[in-house]
Every structure is written in C-alpha cells, then in structure tokens.
Amino acid sequence: MGADTSAAAKGKPRYRAVIVGCGKIGALFESEAKRAKPASHAGAVIQNPKTVLAALVDTNPKNLAAAGQMFPHAARYSSLSACLKNERPDIVVISTKKPSAEKDFIYASDNPMYRLTSKEAAKILTL
Ligand SMILES: NC(=O)c1ccc[n+]([C@@H]2O[C@H](COP(=O)([O-])OP(=O)(O)OC[C@H]3O[C@@H](n4cnc5c(N)ncnc54)[C@H](O)[C@@H]3O)[C@@H](O)[C@H]2O)c1
16 A cells, blocks of 8 residues: 555645535535535545535534534534634635525635635626
8 A cells, every 4th residue: 555645644734624505515415325426515625635624504404414414523503604713714615505605705705715616606706
C-alpha cells in the first residue's frame, strides 16, 4: 500500500465547510444506492481530503436529522446565523431553494473565505 499523501496525513489545514439546506442535493442523495458518489454536496466535502464537514444547517428538523445520521461528525443547526457564529467556516455551500438561497447567499457572503452557491442564487447574482 502507498503512503497516504492526503492533506490530513501531511498535517495541512483543512477547509471547514458547512452545508445550508440538507435536502436532496445538499445531503440526502448520498443515501441512494444507485447514485454515483459523491451524489451530494456533503458527500463531496467528506470525500475531499482538503475539506472537513463542520456542520449541517436545515430549517426542516426531519431533513436535518436524516442528514445528521448520514454525517454524524458534523454539528447540526436550524439557523445559518448560529452556525456561522459558532463554526466560522471557510466554505458555505448553499443548497436551499429560492427565496431562501438568495437571502442565505447575501448573509453568508460577509463571512467565509470561499463560497459555493446553488444555481438559483447564482442566477439572481448574475442579473
Ligand atoms: N435536486 C437536484 O438534482 C439538484 C441538482 C443541482 C442543483 N440543485 C439546486 O439545489 C437547490 C436545492 O435543491 P434540492 O433538490 O436539494 O431541494 P430540497 O427541497 O430537496 O432541499 C432543500 C433543503 O433546504 C432546506 N431549507 C429551506 N430553507 C432553508 C433555510 N432558510 N435554511 C436552511 N435550510 C433551508 C429545506 O428544508 C430542504 O431540506 C435548488 O436551488 C436546486 O435548483 C438541485
């Protein structure tokens, strides 16, 4: 077996990511056996050696609980503001739908180093 050359193994800092909106593309597609992996933003974050899944955010307790079971090491929040305050993430993945996506993007854009957004928010921002 070869040496582990991942960022974690080399002791490099890993970017801390949070997922806002833990529905299908945010997290839940990861549990569907037929889908190629990673199938969700949360799945992509945990698969990348440069990133850590710090937290999951969703206003729907059922989706938050389902995502939390799939990614048990991530903290869980029902509000983005509380998450940003506590977690100070480097990356915020917004996978909510309009109009939440728009508000969340504008709010998050003051805080993190990097941002990734949903199609809906991107459309709004390029107008
Ligand atoms: N489903 C897909 O295949 C797919 C693919 C690419 C992009 N997208 C885009 O991703 C976005 C989400 O799509 P989806 O299919 O995963 O939707 P979804 O309805 O399955 O998930 C959206 C989640 O966001 C949560 N949410 C809503 N308002 C919130 C808020 N204020 N704070 C935190 N969470 C909140 C909902 O409770 C839900 O769990 C859409 O903009 C969609 O266009 C979807």
